[in-house]
Amino acid sequence: MSSSNDTNSGLIEVKYNDQIVRMFTLATIFWATIAFLVGIIIALQMAIPQLNVTGWLTFGRLRPLHTNAAIFAFAGNAIFAGIYHSTQRLLKTRLFSDGLSKLHFWGWQFIIVLAVITLPLGISQGKEYAELEWPIDLAIVLIWVVFAINFFGTLVRRNEKHLYVAIWFYIATIVTVALLYIVNAISIPISPFKSYIVYAGIQDALIQWWYGHNAVAFFLTTPFLGLMYYYMPKAANRPIYSYRLSVVHFWSLIFLYIWAGPHHLLSTALPGWLQTLATVFSVMLWAPSWGGAVNGILTLRGSWNLLRTDPIIKFFVAAITFYAMATFEGPLLSIKAVNSLGHYTDWIVGHVHLGTLGWNGFLIFGIVYFIVPKLWSTELYSKKMANIHFWIGILGILFYYVSMLSAGITQSLMWRAVDANGHLVYPDFVETVIRIIPLFLFRALGGALFLAGYVLLLYNVYKTIKQAPKELVEETVQIKLSHSAPVHPERGHRKLEGMAVAFTVLALIAILVGSIIEIVPTLSINKYVKTENKVEPFTPLELAGRDIYIKEGCYTCHSQMIRTIPSDELRYGPASTIEESMYDRPFQWGSKRTGPDLARLGKKYPDLWHYMHMEDPRAVIKESIMPAYPWLITSKIDFDGLEKRVSLFNKLGVPYSEEALHDANNLAKAQAKKIADVLKKQGVKGDMSDKNITALIAYLQALGQKGGE
Amino acid sequence: MKQLALSQFNDIYLIAIGFFLFFSVFIGAILWVYRKGSKKHYDYLSQLPLREENRT
Numbered sequence: 001m002s003s004s005n006d007t008n009s010g011l012i013e014v015k016y017n018d019q020i021v022r023m024f025t026l027a028t029i030f031w032a033t034i035a036f037l038v039g040i041i042i043a044l045q046m047a048i049p050q051l052n053v054t055g056w057l058t059f060g061r062l063r064p065l066h067t068n069a070a071i072f073a074f075a076g077n078a079i080f081a082g083i084y085h086s087t088q089r090l091l092k093t094r095l096f097s098d099g100l101s102k103l104h105f106w107g108w109q110f111i112i113v114l115a116v117i118t119l120p121l122g123i124s125q126g127k128e129y130a131e132l133e134w135p136i137d138l139a140i141v142l143i144w145v146v147f148a149i150n151f152f153g154t155l156v157r158r159n160e161k162h163l164y165v166a167i168w169f170y171i172a173t174i175v176t177v178a179l180l181y182i183v184n185a186i187s188i189p190i191s192p193f194k195s196y197i198v199y200a201g202i203q204d205a206l207i208q209w210w211y212g213h214n215a216v217a218f219f220l221t222t223p224f225l226g227l228m229y230y231y232m233p234k235a236a237n238r239p240i241y242s243y244r245l246s247v248v249h250f251w252s253l254i255f256l257y258i259w260a261g262p263h264h265l266l267s268t269a270l271p272g273w274l275q276t277l278a279t280v281f282s283v284m285l286w287a288p289s290w291g292g293a294v295n296g297i298l299t300l301r302g303s304w305n306l307l308r309t310d311p312i313i314k315f316f317v318a319a320i321t322f323y324a325m326a327t328f329e330g331p332l333l334s335i336k337a338v339n340s341l342g343h344y345t346d347w348i349v350g351h352v353h354l355g356t357l358g359w360n361g362f363l364i365f366g367i368v369y370f371i372v373p374k375l376w377s378t379e380l381y382s383k384k385m386a387n388i389h390f391w392i393g394i395l396g397i398l399f400y401y402v403s404m405l406s407a408g409i410t411q412s413l414m415w416r417a418v419d420a421n422g423h424l425v426y427p428d429f430v431e432t433v434i435r436i437i438p439l440f441l442f443r444a445l446g447g448a449l450f451l452a453g454y455v456l457l458l459y460n461v462y463k464t465i466k467q468a469p470k471e472l473v474e475e476t477v478q479i480k481l482s483h484s485a486p487v488h489p490e491r492g493h494r495k496l497e498g499m500a501v502a503f504t505v506l507a508l509i510a511i512l513v514g515s516i517i518e519i520v521p522t523l524s525i526n527k528y529v530k531t532e533n534k535v536e537p538f539t540p541l542e543l544a545g546r547d548i549y550i551k552e553g554c555y556t557c558h559s560q561m562i563r564t565i566p567s568d569e570l571r572y573g574p575a576s577t578i579e580e581s582m583y584d585r586p587f588q589w590g591s592k593r594t595g596p597d598l599a600r601l602g603k604k605y606p607d608l609w610h611y612m613h614m615e616d617p618r619a620v621i622k623e624s625i626m627p628a629y630p631w632l633i634t635s636k637i638d639f640d641g642l643e644k645r646v647s648l649f650n651k652l653g654v655p656y657s658e659e660a661l662h663d664a665n666n667l668a669k670a671q672a673k674k675i676a677d678v679l680k681k682q683g684v685k686g687d688m689s690d691k692n693i694t695a696l697i698a699y700l701q702a703l704g705q706k707g708g709e
Numbered sequence: 710m711k712q713l714a715l716s717q718f719n720d721i722y723l724i725a726i727g728f729f730l731f732f733s734v735f736i737g738a739i740l741w742v743y744r745k746g747s748k749k750h751y752d753y754l755s756q757l758p759l760r761e762e763n764r765t
Contacts, residue, residue: 014762090757162750164757230758239755244742251738255731284731477762513730 012159015476016088020101022375022472024081025368027109029461031073032364034116036451038066043444045627046594047437049618052627056120059627060553064131065119070356071129071219073112078364079223080104080147083170085371086230087151090167092160092479096153100146107143111136123193126550126586127208129215130184134195137185144181148174155500159479163500165246169226171500172254172507176218179511184211188652190644194547198652201581202269205589206522210261210515216352217257220360225253228296228320231367235312241298245291252288254507256281258514263334266343267563268589269578274518275336281514282334289327296320311386315366318394322358326351340565341416344593346436346443347408350401357397357450365389365457372461376468385460392453399446407439416567424570429596430623437625535708537583537654538699540642541668545699547645548692549588552629559590560599560703573600579708583654595626600704607675608682610697632693637672639665639690671698 045051045059052058088095095101114136118124124131132140151174155167184207189195199207233240240246262270262278297320300306306313329351333342342348373380380386414432417425426432538546549555560581562572569575576599581587590597605613609620614632617624642664650656660667669689675697676689688694742751 086758092762160757162754162757164754166758233755233758237759239759243751243755244747247742248735248738252731252735255734280728281731475764477764479762510734517726 010481011478012481013476014093014159014479015474017084017095017098017101018375018472018474020095020098020105021081021085021371023105024077024084025372025375027105028074028077028081028364029368029458031069031077031112032454033458035066035069035074036447036454038062038069040444040447040451042066043440043447046625047440047444049625049627055122055631058552058629060556061120061122061124063556064124064128064553065116067129068115068119068131069112071215072115075220075224075356075360075364076108078360078367079173079219079227080108081371082227082231082367083151083223085375086166086227087154087170090160090164090230091154091158092477093154093158096150096157100150100153104143104146104150107139107146111139111143114139118193122551122553124550124553125185125187125195125197126553126555126588127184127197127204128555128591129212130181130208133193134185134187134189135192137181137187141178141182141185144174144178148178152500159481163503164230165240165243165250166226166230168250168503168507169222169229171504172250172511173218173223173226175504175508176214176222176254176258176511179508179515180211180214180218184208188648190641190648196585196645196648196652198585199587200583200585200652200654201587202578203522204585204587205265205268205270205581206262206274206519208587209264210258210519213261213264214258216355217260218254220355221257222254224360224363225249225292227363227367228292228316231363231370232296232299232316232320235310235316235366235370236300236303236306238299238301238303241295241301245295249288249292249295251510253285253292255510255514256285256288258511259518260285260334262518263339264591265589266334266336266339267565267568268561269576269581271522274522277518279334279336283331286327286331289330290324293320293324293327296323311383311390312366312370314387314390315362315369318390319359319362319366322354322362322397326355326359329354340563341412342408343563344559344591345408345412346404346439347412348592350404350408353404354397354401357393357400361450362393365393365454368457368461372464376465376472378464378468381460381463381467385456389453389456389460392449392456396446396449396451396453399449400443401446403439403442403446407436407443410439411436415571416565418567418570422570424567427571429571430621433594433625434623535579535582536706537649537656538702538706539667539671540646540660540664541637541671541695542699542702543645543649544637544639544642544668544692545695545697545702548632548696549699550586554598555588555590557592557594557626559588559593559597561589562597562599568597572597573704574709577708580704580706582708583649585649585652598700598703602701602703602705606682607678607697607701608684610700611679611684611688611693614693614696629693632696633686633688633691635692636690637668637692637695639668642668668695 041051041057042059042062045062055061084095084101115132118133118136119131123133125133151170186199187195187197197204229240229246259281260278262274263282266275266279297317300313300317307317332338333348333351342351369380369386411432414426414435419425560576562568562574562576564575580599581589613620614629616628616630617626618628643662646656646660646664650661672694673689675694676687679688679694
């Protein structure tokens with residue numbers, strides 16, 4: 001390809017593929033704008049429910065768009081830009097294939113566009129950070145494989161024998177993300193736009209959070225640590241503080257992280273040993289996380305003055321500091337007592353934003369300010385503007401975090417407040433919401449500040465690129481072949497490849513150990529839970545209602561899991577059991593209670609209450625911040641698709657009667673008619689017997705009514 | 710049957726195995742990085758990002 005050999009002098013010429021890095025950098029910048037904007041919209045929707053103007057703009061559909069855009073579009077493109085830029089330089093070779101690089105880029109952007117279209121339409125698998133439907137899942141896996149081939153191909157063709165620690169982090173990322181994504185997404189399609197996950201209830205919960213937490217670990221942490229280990233020394237022009245520490249950091253981190261997932265399910269129906277295991281490993285994670293953070297920051301030893309003068313160093317040091325803060329808070333929140341206070345509240349939202357805005361965001365901004373001038377062979381347009389961006393950004397994150405922390409703790413304390421007679425002080429959930437609405441506004445202000453700072457980056461990058469020379473040449477360097485490496489004598493080409501393979505296998509083993517010990521015992525749990533507590537499956541109509549519940553993203557604000565803590569049981573009833581959700585595909589335990597838990601909602605209110613509440617929540621509860629769902633009253637139930645669903649669930653082991661199997665359609669119509677008749681009698685105008693609202697009411701009234709307690 | 714199964718989930722040995730595995734990885738990594746002659750090697754590695762090649 002572009003490298004030519006000059007064997008006599010031991011010099012070869014390598015031309016780096018910088019075009020692909022430029023493309024991924026610009027994509028990062030573009031999608032960041034979208035992710036931040038949607039974030040501000042949904043932040044405002046939480047304080048001003050009237051902003052949920054129409055179906056595809058409601059909170060429940062935009063929230064998945066926000067999280068997916070932030071993780072896969074913003075952070076994703078940044079990872080690819082950084083990995084492609086640094087890997088070529090660390091391995092002293094051009095990327096394996098220009099064609100695969102392009103396919104990777106356009107494939108990924110295509111996937112993001114599909115996500116931007118399907119998520120607001122409510123096409124969703126209902127699993128957090130894994131909402132995308134099965135055809136998009138397939139595309140993601142395909143493009144990830146393209147990325148892997150391109151990366152490992154580059155590794156094979158490298159001109160530097162030794163693998164720098166950043167490369168290790170990239171390898172662990174590629175291997176683990178593939179495993180997590182595929183295992184978590186295994187589902188059975190019934191149409192191009194709808195599929196059901198194969199795992200049910202507790203299994204789905206465990207696998208979802210094994211995936212969910214490790215998406216944080218291996219999509220938002222390990223690649224970024226790799227980037228830190230490359231760009232921090234680069235920007236400071238000094239080697240990493242301790243290379244030894246980075247090796248220990250790597251192995252302990254990837255080995256530990258994979259175990260921590262179930263800390264998202266503390267005090268739930270999950271078996272106790274898994275909860276304990278998750279807590280223990282989460283607390284242990286504190287050590288490698290801080291080891292890595294200290295290693296990054298101490299790289300500046302002896303040149304702390306850069307912290308005053310260089311905005312890039314400022315962004316990096318702040319990013320690593322936020323990483324240290326978030327990884328201190330994480331283990332803290334994994335301790336059962338603290339978790340019972342923080343879980344389901346805005347504290348967790350604050351916690352994740354400390355990570356995404358502070359750690360991922362600031363590290364990305366630093367990298368952008370660092371590589372854009374290099375990629376476009378010019379200087380940064382304005383250092384001063386980058387400095388202002390830094391301070392506005394910091395202010396934004398502080399506003400965001402402090403308001404969410406206080407909102408979370410305030411609300412949680414109100415949830416558990418009990419008077420002298422053992423009664424709840426705030427029995428109405430909405431009372432605890434009213435109190436924190438001002439904090440929601442502060443949070444939106446924090447987000448707006450963060451975006452305002454980001455606009456400065458946009459302008460700065462635009463001006464920088466504008467002043468770049470018209471003809472961009474790809475950086476070409478002369479590489480001395482690595483027999484000049486001082487340490488080990490050459491032991492042949494084979495050894496060189498073998499190391500990378502052996503390394504990849506070791507890393508895979510490290511992540512498989514925790515995964516297998518935690519997940520395998522739970523996969524057989526279904527054998528044991530059936531006998532004593534009989535659970536009725538949802539009727540065909542209730543299934544249709546459940547699909548609406550998932551489509552509208554109700555799980556983004558409502559949990560279906562009464563925890564084993566007194567305040568939960570006092571407010572919502574006896575703790576949820578494994579059996580109650582054993583047929584739920586996907587599980588809907590939820591991760592946030594912006595509204596109350598719904599595990600035992602059934603029969604609590606009359607059908608008419610639900611009808612009015614869906615049509616206009618504020619007509620029923622004056623201060624409610626729930627979006628209105630008037631379109632459910634006019635849109636029609638898909639009766640014809642029900643038989644397919646029932647028979648699929650039956651094949652997956654849900655005990656449906658012969659009647660339900662063969663006559664799902666009529667069974668659903670009969671149940672819908674009953675509900676519609678009652679509604680009519682109570683004064684609802686029009687025939688509701690074929691409307692989606694009726695299916696949803698049927699589902700909501702069935703919650704907690706199927707046995708298994 | 711269920712009780713039997715659930716009691717296994719509280720298996721202290723399983724948790725002990727997890728601990729043992731982790732600490733062997735951790736101790737192993739520390740011993741590995743302090744192996745003889747590693748200093749020179751790591752010095753070389755840590756310079757990798759900083760080595761600027763000659764542009765043509």
